[in-house]
Amino acid sequence: MTPNMRIIFAGTPEFAEQHLAELIAHSEQQGWDTVAVYTQPDRPAGRGKKLQPSAVKTLALEHNIPVEQPESLRTAKAQQQLSNYQADVMVVVAYGLILPQAVLDIPRFGCLNVHGSLLPRWRGAAPIQRAIEAGDERSGVTIMQMNQGLDTGDILYTESCPIEPQETSASLYAKLAKLGPKALVTVLADLESYRATAKPQDDQQANYAHKLSKAEAEIDWHQPAAKIERQLRAFTPWPGLWFSCPTQPDKPVKVHKLRVVDQPATAKPGTVVGQSKSGLAVATAEGCVNIEELQWPGKAKQPAEVFLNGYGSHFPAGLPLSSGNHGN
Template sequence: MKIVYAGTPEFAVPGLQALAQAGHAVVAVYTQPDRPAGRGRKLRPSPVKEAAQGLGIEVRQPASLRTADAQAALRALGPDLMVVAAYGLILPPAVLETPRLGCVNIHASLLPRWRGAAPIQRALLAGDRETGVTIMQMDAGLDTGAMLAHRTTPITPEDTAGTVHDRLAALGAQALLDVLPGLAAGALPGVPQDAAQATYARKLTKDEAMIDWTQPAAQIARQVQAFNPWPVAETRWRGAPLKVLEARALPGAVEASPGTPSQATREGIDIATGEGVLRVLRLQLAGRKAQTAAEFINGRDIGQEPLPN
């Protein structure tokens, strides 16, 4: 098959690499235009662009796929299939209809749960015990197409959005390779999604990362998991921003006001919450390197002043 690949962030790189390593004919890669990044605001290519250039594949970066010129350029490639993974641009009907076998998407959730922009983080925030990837035949809706394959992975207390992201990227690449023979043979019927079971994974905001110590410790621990590596759960300590990178919820009643540090040992810094205790294991002051709890308390008096909500 002649395949066009469309993706932008790191999540989409393993799928592209898997296609190339398996010998599939990737005739072009579509990715978003280079964006300003860093202190100097220099233009930076996407991870998928860098990967495609390393593989010697043509890269195209239209600002939109809605123009007649962009759609004609895609048709000229004569693709059998378009594979999409976190591309970041909406595919209009004319694009969805261009490849002979349509467009398939690598989506980072077990559809129909967590359609939308932030499925990994929403699964962690909700306390889901497992997540996965879905290979989906794309249609005009938001992650509403028929499902071609699922691959699952458990979510552990040690996971972060970053670790789950990496596992799902690898699972998605393998699942994609698994479905291609059936797609090429026309022998892989899709399973319609049950819209009644659908949930929506809205985009993350920095405001969501602020810790409310009146919440239960279990909920705050999930917040810490979900927002690592971005935007990172945050509180304030003695007037300065303090990022919480790793934490665990401890059971048991607490008498102190929410946000009050109850003890600080090499095992962690215990902070009272609205229900239970949150043990902070790794944290980072603004402008400093990330530290373990043991490193943070070395030479510091944590005190018992409640952290703000």
Template sequence: MTTINSTSSDSSSSDSIAEISASNDKLRPLRVVFAGTPEFAAISLEALISQQEALNINIVAVYSQPDRKAGRGQKLATSAVKQVALAHDIPVEQPATFKKSVAEGIAARETLRIYQADVMIVAAYGLILPIGVLTIPTYGCLNIHGSLLPRWRGAAPIHRALLAGDSETGITIMQMDKGLDTGDMLYKVSCAIEADDSAASLHDKLADLGATAISTVLQDLASYQAQASAQDDNAANYAEKLIKTEGAIDWVQPAVVIERQIRGLTPWPGAYTFLDGQRVKILASLPVNTTQQTEQPAGTVISVGRKAILVACGKNDIIESTDSASTLSITKLQFAGSKPVSAEQICHGNQLNDGDLFTTELN
């Protein structure tokens, strides 16, 4: 007679079942919920949708902010992220809040739970996610942030990097926590800021870089989370949200500061000045030439040339110590109610003349 050790048999059977279960989990696509609103986020969503099979993920739902009224007709506008989701037949959720203090917020949390997400990818969503939401997905929420954290936490990292004259920025994939962009960093990739970069061009570069970065992390999420590193709070600074009045050019400032302002605030809110009672948008300028100096009062149009319009600015102490004022070479501007025009078009017209004075405020 053969005696069977039931205890040993049960143990071996349990181990086998556990191994099979673990193996199945690795084979099962990662259930992903994506949350974002503008074009910056839509680029990453498009990339993830196209790589679902390669990354072994399944995007089960997309979250975006509620439709807003926009344009002169004040019609409801659909976000870039929502448009991408609808084009690919992915369910879209648009809660106004996740706060558990209101019925809508409670319902939004319950809906998120129904999707049984393994991970939530967040990019420029624009809606605060309480800690109770961040813990709903199995592996939490990952943020695609447009800076090299801890530098430029906050709402406008791309613009602030340009305004500050930074030579590089980048993308950080971060494990979200209850703080404002304070979570542990999973992956960072840098991007040089070129002399002619505007907020628009840098936005496009970082949007593409963000799509690549989040795809890289999702290839081996467990490893990246295991090797996550904490941010140095002492090295942190904040990218405050932009306001329209930041676009007003103070010609007493050095040309290098104004040139950064033009690039950092294009296309929104835009850098502007005033001439004879009308607002003029300054759309583009050349990098500052430190050898060009003037004794003219700040804001004076020194010359209207075919290649650039030369304007007197404040002292250039930022670059070098000098008693002379710096100059800015404007290549494109826009008068109120008109289309953008180049320096050459201005030179051939009569809208601007040598000696005209740009002012910071409407006179």
């Protein structure tokens, strides 16, 4: 047991808020004291662009926990302020600020991070999405002792879950948002023991999970059909996938649902190979995809049958669709 700990929690979005909620729920039983919450400064949001507090800040204030919102933790003033809390450990979950070594060294037990992958498989900003895109069979959360590297610290604890065939980044995010808080509490309840048995990562097994970009949202038909299908799930809800209408190139058509067709592609990648009530069939580098739900600009998403009744003349068989390069 590691009782009577003074804890600083650092996080910003809803994913982090769920971890803070679990921490608060167990604090009285465990004898923990969350002495401060660090979160990103309030940001403009909504139509009125009014400053909005983070989900973590809102929860902290509801429980009368002091909130700090520095723009940086690199200044001597910010580091002294953090040191004044005399924390035993700092828990970091999707905080959004880089922690310099001086900060990592302040708490007695250092800083712990909850990371949304089975390290060292995916390090970086988008481990959930990249796991789906790559076709991984499992994902999970890792409780890691932070160091100055990018998600390179020693592993204290992992909890895994399967990636289902229809998994999207949204559904996997929800799974990990349940696994992570429980894993965190497990480690904090016996922190000294977990630190004593921490395991270094194998750098040779690591991959970098690049941050998602809107540039990736244009479908590259020169990818295999299976890769395009995984990208759609990985990029749901953001940034999604789209392609240009060939007869009106300024019209990006969003794809909301597609499946891989079990047939070889006999046409060049990006060529429309057929229309039916079930969807718009398009050739890829390997196999075909059948697009089953689409969205015309400015319109609601529609099943393929309805969409093609209205816009099918723009996509005759044999017509090539646009194809982004994405640097490939």
